[in-house]
Amino acid sequence: MNSKNAMKKSPKVVIIGAGIAGVGAAGKLVKQGFTDIQIIEASSQPGGRIRGSPFGKSVVDEGAQYIHGASMKNPIFQLAKEHGLLQQEHNSSDPEWSVFTNTQKQLDPDFTEQMKNLASSILRRAHLLAQEKGYTQAKSLADVYLEEVKKLLLQWSGENVDLRRQKLGVLSMSMKWQCIHLATNGLGEVSVHEYEEYKSIEGDDRNFQGLFPSLLQKLLEIIPREKLLLEKPVKQILWNGSFESEDGSLYPVRVVCEDGDHILADHVIVTVSLGCLKANCQSLFRPSLPEQKLHAIQNMGFGTMNKIYLEYEDPFWDENVDIIGLVWEDETPLSGQKPNLIEWWRRVPVIYVFRPTERYGHVLVGTISGKEAEFIESLSPEEVASNFTKLLRQFTGRPSLPAPKNVFVTKWFSNSYTRGSYSHISINSTGDMIDTLAEPLPQTAEGTSSPMLQVLFAGEATHRSYHSTTHGALLSGQREADRLIDHYSTK
Structure with missing residues (x-):
């Protein structure tokens, strides 16, 4: 003007x-x-x-914390650089994973990376796969994903049973992880064209x-x-x-x-x-x-993704680990993504380690989506802490693993303004x-x-x-x- x-x-x-x-x-x-x-x-x-x-020794993000596409083509990144805020970056764009199963196995990093990449490539190419493979009835990401999993099962039919379970478990973990990125109950609710419409900006996803x-x-x-x-x-x-x-x-x-x-x-x-x-x-x-x-x-x-913050007196995790993955060997993508409020913790696929410790203390954060994310808003911190402790003891095989001293759960679903x-x-x-x-x-x-x-x-x-x-x-x-x-x- x-x-x-x-x-x-x-x-x-x-x-x-x-x-x-x-x-x-x-x-x-x-x-x-x-x-x-x-x-x-x-x-x-x-x-x-x-x-x-406020949580732990500092302040944690209830909502947005990632810049998706950390480059000058992203207006958020531009503004953050202009205002001198980028020095607050923590966690590298290539984080260190440690993946456990519910049978106390720690999976090989190369194996889990390969399976995660496989799951991601199927979903991000879903609209093309639907056309190429003639999935004429495909409406959702799950339609395409499950068709591809069925084909993979045929390829894996001669493999060791435990290896097959682990592969399917990692694919199921990845499926839940994608649900968190999309804030949805299940991939059956998401259009096969989601990743066709959504445009990625050049640059990594950075945790700020x-x-x-x-x-x-x-x-x-x-x-x-x-x-x-x-x-x-x-x-x-x-x-x-x-x-x-x-x-x-x-x-x-x-x-x-x-x-x-x-x-x-x-x-x-x-x-x-x-x-x-x-x-x-x-x-x-x-x-x-x-x-x-x-x-x-x-x-x-439009759906819900909540964060579960856990503060510990002392860390029980390896100091080099950024992300703890949780793989259930009794789960497969084919078993569906039906809500399971009784065992809501099964919906938590990964747990992140907060960095730096000097700023935040010894803090982990789990993420969860769908009906389970809505449900945990009704639980007390004590109930969340108890269930998370059982979960982590089961996966690590450490019955003496400590309980968190403090818990905070975000509540975006019950917030009447969101x-x-x-x-x-x-x-x-x-x-x-x-x-x-x-x-x-x-x-x-x-x-x-x-x-x-x-x-x-x-x-x-x-x-x-x-x-x-x-x-x-x-x-x-x-x-x-x-x-x-x-x-x-x-x-």
Whole structure:
């Protein structure tokens, strides 16, 4: 918004949600000279799914902690480098694994690496395999994965029974690991086109514990403090109206907050999670959202991934190990991914060692997805600690292995302002639905002069190529800011 396009009145923009999408949108608008901006956040702190909590000797990440594609092609990496935050990197991009079975065997590292790579290649090539092999009925990643496993079983038919069990166990572990990356109950819920739509950025996946809350604070620095209202849940968004302010100005949108406040706006950027939209979209918007957008919200995939932090007085693991893998020799990918809440710990495929010890203490973190991830939110720390101790004693064969002195479980599913973790393309959705969700309202009919850009949508679930990531969320917020900037620069 430069001087030659200066407006009589700065448009009033309300941004719902102070996650990285909302903060990214606000920052770009502020830099372009928009002065009448208000971010309203339901919780008591900004960040959305970026959040740190005290644990052990430091603060751990409840949500985002990885940069997916650590290179200058990633806007998160760029910003982190610009703000001098990259020195916080820990864990190499080529971590050291130690994989145990439930029969107390420690598997050969080369063997497990080979099997993990096999599982990953099948899934990442799923859409191509479905075409090449003529899997005409394939809808899900599981359809393709299990077809390939059946073929592998025939190839392995003459091998030692124990070796075959270990191979299938590692494939099952990898399957659960992929479910965590996709925040899903099982690969049967994920479209065969997920990895076709999702675009990887050049560079490794890097573990930057503690980086994202720091980066968010840096992004908030250019936004005036009074422009961010916390503990301000939204009850309803009234759009396509004509609402009069105290000075007689008319606005097309009114945001009604739970505390009774009404905020008028020319434009609203909605950055709430897809989980919240699924739960509240029928009551949140008046008039109702167009049928096509409602259909996209209802059918797109969104699930839960939780972290289980365990602090120990002393480490029982090898100091060189970064990741502990857990392989059940009585499991195969063919046995399915049905929820097993009674033995929820079976859904934890890997446990990460936190580095450096000087900063965090002796801390492990397990990850879990699906119904089991939702279920553990209802358990006490003592129950989680007891079950994890039994699990680790079973796999290591060490009955005297110590219990953790402290446990912390994230609770993204029961958080009413997230209702889960992140999105994926489900078997009932397509990449086109992500684009549909991102389309602003109202939809302008051909030949009409309907006011445009009243309600805009951002957040990781609105970015077709980078859904489920922080860089996707950031870019989506900047995309909607650009939409408004372009709208006024061409007037």
